[in-house]
Amino acid sequence: MPGPLLYALFALVLLLGGGPACSAASTDTVSPGDVVAGDDRVVSNNGKFALGFFRAPVNTDGGESSAQKWFLGIWFNTLPSRTTVWVANGADPVxxxxxxxxxxxxxxxxxxxxxxxxxxxxxxWSTQSANVSTKNTTTNNTAAVLLNSGNLVLLETSNLSDQPRTLWQSFDHPTDTLLPGAKLGRDKLTGLNRRLVSRKSMAGPSPGPYCFEVDDDAPQLVLKLCNSFITYWSSGTWNGHYFSNIPELIGFTPNFHLAFVNNSREEYLQFNVTIEVVTRNIIDVNGQNKHQVWVQSSQDWLTLYSTPKIQCDVHGICGPFSVCSYSLLPLCSCMKGFSVSSVKDWEQGDRTGGCVRKNSLDCVGSNTSEAASTDKFYSMSNIILPDKAQSIQDVGSSDECSKACLSSCSCTAYFYGSKGCLVWHTELLNAKLQQNHDGTGSNGEILYLRLSARDMQTSNKHRVTIGVVVGACVAAFAVLVFIAVLLIIRRKCKSSSENYGSLIAFRYKDLRSATKNFSEKIGEGGFGSVFKGQLRDSTGIAVKRLDGSFQGEKQFRAEVRSIGTIQHINLVNLIGFCSDGHSRFLVYEHMPNRSLDINLFQSNGEFLDWSTRYQIAIGVARGLCYLHESCHDRIIHCDIKPQNILLDASFLPKIADFGMAKFVGRDFSRALTTMRGTMGYLAPEWISGTAITPKVDVYSYGMVLLELVSGRTNLARSEEQSSTSASTNTSDNHAVYFPMQASRKLLDGDVMSLLDQKLSGEAGFKEVERICKIACWCIQDNEEDRPTMGQVVQILEGVVDCDMPPLPRFLQSIFERPSSDRNSSSVLLLVGTADCR
Structure with a gap:
């Protein structure tokens, strides 16, 4: 369930047009003698919900084929596409x-x-299937009514009672959606259990394997496999105010009411809202519970909260013989020697069928020598081991463990290590690629997968081909190395400098000569000044003098050596260095188009059209992805900003200035370090003092994306408005803080109004919207909600798409200030509180 941010978002959604455009219904009742068929609709009085028939596909054989079936359902009447909230019987079409x-x-x-x-x-189909008692009723005093809440009720309308008696209601038989006012839980007297059941796929309403319900043994909510004891997420117990594992529920407002009731008759969860908004709580195809609000202006669902946060934590999400990746795409992939069991199901979001073996095993029994089997083992590294392993005792080596597996026809894999000898029989389920939440790898276990000889032969053929290619490359590389050595020797003779691995250790007098006694300053920052120069071979260089560096000589050279190994087209190339005991210098390739901030924010810069800006966004993302995911030691830059993004002659972006960079070994996911960076680009975790991950660079990158869109600094917007406000005696400083404005405009579907005026609207709407979406995901307060830079690259390149992001927490500041603006005042009134922390 959502946290405090939900309340502000509810109000903002309404402000931006989130409420339904309701129309009066012609009828909300099925009275005796009425017949609803074909395109007939029963519509609630507020126009928000509709009841009727629709056709949808269901799998007839669990495979690729499907057939259309008729279903009776209720859906949101005001949304552009049918989004059902209840289906009469998804498992058995009418x-x-x-x-x-x-x-x-x-x-x-x-x-x-x-x-x-x-x-x-x-x-x-009939309500009799729910044990409805219609005894002593007649067709003249029973009617079905679709209420404004979306609840379909069968009422006895006898004149003998002032209050109609409810004989049956759809809220007692939910499918995958919980609406405001509905109960999630059980009736202790009748045994009725109201729970949400996921859909099998996105194509139709057939029920899937996952359930969201109240725990039988504790006052808490659980996500589990339906009709089993396997629970993969729990909310923690209810303490009277919120669930222990969801502290975000602290701080309710009058507009969102959450209750958990546990008495002698019932135990259930219920939520209500007092503002006009289209909202739902669902369990989706992938087994996650999500709370969503419909944003009318953007015609899309805004996900406020989802559990579990990591999709791989859903039990069996990828099915047997597949691997789930925590942060790489695609989410699910088949193990070697296996292929997708149903491509159609996977396309519809249902991957629980997993993968099937391409070639059958050559199995031998335990009475036959294991040498007779042609089966082989394929090693899979960095794997979180699958479920249901069986331990084999008295095994002293990996070879003995593999023989124990080969001796059983049902054995499909083995592991040998600190846990001893483990083997798996039949299916391998819940195998995961060991990735940290920040997108970095770590040392997982090695799983040995049993494959047929034919699968291994295919692998060997690939190895032979690769070997030939590698051999040719090695030969070519040897020639290149020989040429490179000659060039280095030649350069050494020309510069009279010491060779330092792949870098040149310049002498001070050589740099002084190359820069004409440091006469042409082209930049200045907190770590020193930058001077333009030229080597004897006419190579243009930028010499950075490190002022006030407190590093020791050994540490300086070690860091230079590390940075010198970085080679990427989107990273500035370090040519060499100089350390003469008093001053230290770094020598980089010269970038003729200077830094991004000069071209974006200053009048003397070059004009950057939208195509160039988009390519700069992709280039910087690729450079950061390389630093975070491809270097021997992961590198956190720690100071991503336009001043540290340089542009070459073709406006190709290159990340520069690694003076604040933090090197993190592959065995570690976080690093504890002193605060570093630039105000306006600092992630919240810097301020909290917690250990950092590469996600601090992701946050800074998101801020840079917003500046690429607007052509002005984010911080300058607030400063300019502050000056304006002072002259007009107002206190509306935060109203124009650009990240907040961008988030609101994104929800409003009006991202083109954010565009730099110098572009004169010459930009593609989809690309502008895509960059704004990514930016708002990157600046989320919780680092786990931010994407990895690898994912950012794929989204920018159009390989994958991203959902509408939630508003960052700092946007709540708009609800905490007084304002003369009428709309903002109404937001304050709706939220009903000034404390949203």
Whole structure:
């Protein structure tokens, strides 16, 4: 369930047009004698919900083929596409969809709500299946009503009672959606269990394997495999105010009410809202519970909260013989020697079928020598081991463990290590690629997968081909190395400088000569000044003099050596260095188009059209991805900003200035370091003093993206407004802080208004929206909600898409200040609190 941010978002969604455009319904009731069929609709009085028939596909054989079936359902009436909130019986469609005539919904003679076959008039679904008692009722005093809450109720409307008696209601039989006012939980007297069940796929309403329900043994919510004891997420117990594992629920407002009731009759969860908004709590196809709000202006769902946060934590999400990756794409991939069991299911979001073996094993029994088997083992590194391993005792080596596996026809894999000898029989489920949440790898276990000889032969053929290619490359590389050595020797003779590995250890007098006694300063920063120069071979250089550096000589040279090994097209190339005991210098390639901030923010810079800006965004993302994921030691730059992004003659971006960089070994996911960076680009974790991850660079990158869109610094917007406010005696300083403005405009579908005026609107809407979406994901307060730079690259390149991001927490500041703006005042009134922390 959502945290305090939800309340502000509810109000903001309403302000931006999140409420439904309701129209009066022609009828909300199915009375005796009425027949609903075909395109007929029963619409709630507020126009928000509709009841009727629709056709959707269901798998007939669990494979690729599917057939259309008729379903009775309720959906949001105001959304552009049908989004169902309840289906009469997803597991058993009311009728085959081959017939052109739809089923008929009516009230039967005994007061039951039924669905009839159009030709035979036989009952295909009824509320009697829910043990509805219609005794002593007649067709004249029973009716079905679709309430404004989306609840379909069967009422006894006898004149003997002032209050109609509810005989049956759809809220007692939820499918995958919980609406405001509905109960999630059980009736202790009747045994009725109201729980959410995921869909099998996105194509139709057939139920899937995952359930969201109240725990039988504790006052908490759980996500689990339906009808099993396997639970993969729990909310923690209810303490009267919130669930222990969801402290975000602290601080309710009058507009969002959450209750957990546990008495002698019932135990259930219920939420309500008091503002007009389209919202739902669902369990999706992938087994995650999500709370969402519909944003009318952007025509999209905004996910406020999801659990578990990591999709791989959902049990069996990728199915057997597949690997789930915590932060790489795609999420699920088949193990070697296996292929997707149903491509169609995977395309529809259902990957629980997993993968199937391409070639059958050459199995031998335990009475036959294991040498007779042609099966081999394929090693898989960095793996979180699958479920249901069996330990084999008295095994002293990996070879003995592999023989123990080969001796059993059902054995599919083995592991040998600190846990001893483990083997797996039949399916391998919940194997995961060991990746930290910040997108970096770590040393996982090695799993040995049993494959047929044919699969291994294919692998060997690839190895032979690769070997030939590698051999040719090695030969070519040897020639290049020989040429490079000659060039280095030649350069050494020309510069009279010491060779230092791949770098040149310049002498001070050589740099003084190359820069004409440091006469042409081209930049200045907190770590020193930068001077333009030229080597004897006419190579243009930029010499950075490190002022006030407190590093020791040994540490300085070690760091220079590390930075010198970095080679990437989007990273400034370090040519060499100089350390004469008093001053230290770094010598870089010269970048003729200077830094990004000069070209974006200053009048003397070059004009950057939208295409150039988009390519700069991709280039910087690729450079950061290389630093975070491809270097021997992961490198956190710690100071990403336009001043440290340089542009070559073709405006190709290159990340520069590694003076604040933090090197993190592959065995570590975090690094504890002193605060470093530049105000306006600092991630929240810097301020909190916690250990950092590469996600601090992701945050800074998101801020740079917003500046690429606007052409002005984010911080300058607030300063300019502060000056304006002072002259007008207002206190509206935060209203124009650009990251906040961008987030609001993104929700409003008006990202083009954020565009730099110098571009005159010459930019593609999709690309501007994509960059704004990525930027708002990158500046999320919780680092786990930010993408990795590898994911950012894929999104920018159009390989994958991203959902609408939630608003960052700092946006709540708009709700905490007084304002003369009428809309902002209404937001304050709706939120009903000034403390959203």
């Amino acid at each position: 009728m085959d969809g081959a017939s052109a005539d739809s089923p008929e919904l009516t009230v039967s003679g005994d007061g039951d709500l039924v669905v009839l076959h159009p030709a035979t008039k036989s009952i295909t």
